[in-house]
Amino acid sequence: MIVVATAGHVDHGKSALVRALTGRDPDRLAEERRRGLTLDLGFAWCDLPSGRRAAFVDVPGHERYLHTMLAGLGPVRAALLAVAADEGWAAQTAEHADALAAFAVPQLILVITRCDLADPGPAAAVARRELLARGLPAPAPLATSAHTGRGLDALRTALDQLSPAFPASPGPVRLWVDRAFTVSGAGTVVTGTLLGGTLRVGDRVELCPSGVEGPIATVRGLQVCGRSVAEASGPTRLAVNLRRVPLDAVPRGSALLTPDAWVVSTLVDVRLHAPGASANPPANPPALPAEVMCHLGTARRPARLRRLADDLGRLQLAAPLPLHVGDRLAVRDPAARTVLGATVLDPTPARIAGRGAAGRRRATLETATGRPLLADELSRRGLVRSTDLRRLGIPLPAGPPEEEWLIDPEHRRRLAERLLILVWTHHEERSATAPELTREQIRDALGLPDTRIIDLILSPQLREDHGRIGLANAVLPAALHRVAETTRRELTTAGLRAPTAGRWRELGVSAAELRALTRHGVLVRLAPDVYLTPDAIERAIAVLQRLSAPFRVSHARTALDAPRRVVVPLLEHLDRQGVTDKVTDDGHRRLRRRAHHATT
Incomplete structure (x- = not known):
């Protein structure tokens, strides 16, 4: 469907032209018919030679109805500007043309009306000059007469040629309400011009501004040009029956919206x-x-x-x-x-x-x-949720499910640099056994809205261990050299029979020191009280490779000669690293192709 608004000075033949094209009177109020003057928005439609349909929004031309005129022109993307041959360019013609330029209406048909009363040439020349001065398209004028029928076929053809510029638009719905009334047995009905998106019976729509308890309403029924439909896609004129919405909640100027899309x-x-x-x-x-x-x-x-x-x-x-x-x-x-x-x-x-x-x-x-360009918005905002970009009307790239947060590349670089400096400074200033930074500490220090953003800015120089982030290749502090030697000696003797918490206390090795050695890669923490060296884990993998697959925990215990308190967390660690897979619910496992960093 093509939706076209009329525009032009009062009594320049806009409504007469619509009547001649459609056979319908857009003046629906008794006073309008009595005075021969359009006072409110009028609506009519007709079929074009191609079989497409043109719907008209007829606006008043009188200067007292400027608000109503703007309400008619605001929602459309095509207009028919009428200039009377016998009167020419007039005050409200200029005002309507200014409104068309303000709304940047991209498609315009210039019609010189009442050509049975005067030569259309002078009016057409002035009209084209005025349109060009406003930056509007100035198409070749069509000379018409609603009284004699002159030029109506040419006008129908011109309307038909607008249609390639108006394909059905995907995206969210925003239907601007221009009329609201009550139908007995159905309730509140609103009408408007739907430029894009698809509305279906049963859809839930958001009302803006909301005049009801809770801003969400349900579409009970739809009509296009008097015919009930199950769904309608823009551009089209549409009547929407809303379930349990009072009439005064949807005055002219309200909008029906796809929820969370604006x-x-x-x-x-x-x-x-x-x-x-x-x-x-x-x-x-x-x-x-x-x-x-x-x-x-x-x-x-x-x-x-x-x-x-x-x-x-x-x-x-x-x-x-x-x-x-x-x-x-x-x-x-x-x-x-x-x-x-x-x-x-x-x-x-x-x-x-x-x-x-x-x-x-x-x-x-x-x-x-x-x-609405993604790169421009990211550059200006730096960091933004994908849901917020959708509400801004920014198209997101197609493909895999989108990330919760999107970040501009230059903003990412700056944040990654700040994070590296933050972690390095903390590493230099803290004691050997002090914990590294948590995600929450980093979030607060960098002023980030969400800890998940840290995943977007982690550089290869950093590593994360149990929710704390530090340098990936930090040199072992001198204060930890003695305790590192003690743990290596003990673990070499114990093998996979890892020392208990009591044994570590006997050796004078604190829990803070064990965690510090883990952060520096000297140890691998399998459970709260279970630590092994990376070499020991590599040797354990070599033993497991010789087992027949699938194997059970008991098979691994026998082959490794290790207690269950070590073997179970060891296998769970290897599962997380992608070295082993559970193949049955009762704990049977198999080795996968060897993964990198199995001992991290």
Whole structure:
């Protein structure tokens, strides 16, 4: 389906054109029909020559209904601008064109109406010039007359040619509500333009802003152009029956959202665009007051604007909006009726506080493009959860399941360097038997939000042992030389009959010293009171290789001539290192191909 909004000055024939194309009257209110004047949004549809369908959102042209006009243009990506041949470019034509430029509507059909009353040439020439001045597309104008039928076939063809630019869009749903009403026996129904994603009967949707207890609602039914459907994909006009949602909870400007797929925010950093911003070089946007009105989709929000640079600003919204990076807002001066475009750069900005913070934020935003690119977001944020990137509208690479945290390569390098310095400094300053750093200590020292990030920045110079991180090839401190010699001598004598905790106490070797020797690779800790040398473990593996597979713990005990308190943790250690595998539930094992670092 092609969804097209009308635009143009009051009484320039927008609704008459829609009636001529569709056979339906978009003016649904009795007062509209009585006065011949569109006061609210109207809706109609027709089939095109190709069999595709065009749906129209007819907007009012009167200056008093500016808010309603912006609600009609906000959710669409194609517009039909009507200019009357006998009156030409007029005040609200210019205002509507400014709105089209502010929303950056990419597809435009220029229609010169009422050509039965005047030559369309002069109006067409002025209209094209005005569109180009605003940076809008200026297609060849179509001369039409709803009264005589002139040009209607050409207009249908032009509408049909829009469709290749509007493939069905994947991704999350954001349906902006433009009407809400109650149907007897069904409850609340809302209508809107769905640009992307797929909505199905039974889906759960988030309401924004939420006017009900708990923001999640269920889709009870769907209709497209009066026909019930099980699912609908954008772009399309859609009516949605919501289960157990009161009418006053979904006024115009509400949105139905895929849950957890949007940033719902009241603070947003934007790039402001001057009218005609496609000029080279682009002009700076004109001044705006501190108090402005923001429009997105069918929503409007009062906001306070803080200018960070000529074309950069921060908006503090009076109520939340569901946003993605790259969304296009219209920002309006309520008094002067100036309308500017604004591209969302960051819908989750940090508060600006402290000396120099505004300048640093300005420098960060200067290079922001507003395009939802993973590399750009990682470069700017450094470190971010994949779930947060999805909510920002940033496409993630396809492939294996994504990591919880994603990190910019340069940020990774800096953090890895800081971690190495932190561990080295701790190693130099601590006593020989003092424990190495825990993940929690490293998290706090580096200001990391999650200990799992340490996995992303561990370098080959570091190693982890039982949740503590130290240098991989640290030189054994002189204070441990004597105790190291004692343990080697004892273990050489005991073999795989490892000394007990009592025996270590008799030898004057403390538990802290045993742990320190483990960190330096002198010993391998198999259990709280079981330590062996790496050489002893290698010799044990050689013995196990001679056993027939699969073997049991009892077979290993006999072959190794070792007690169960040593053999069981030894085999579990070899399981973790990938040297052995359990092949049955009752403990039968086999040796796998020899793994590297079996004794670490």
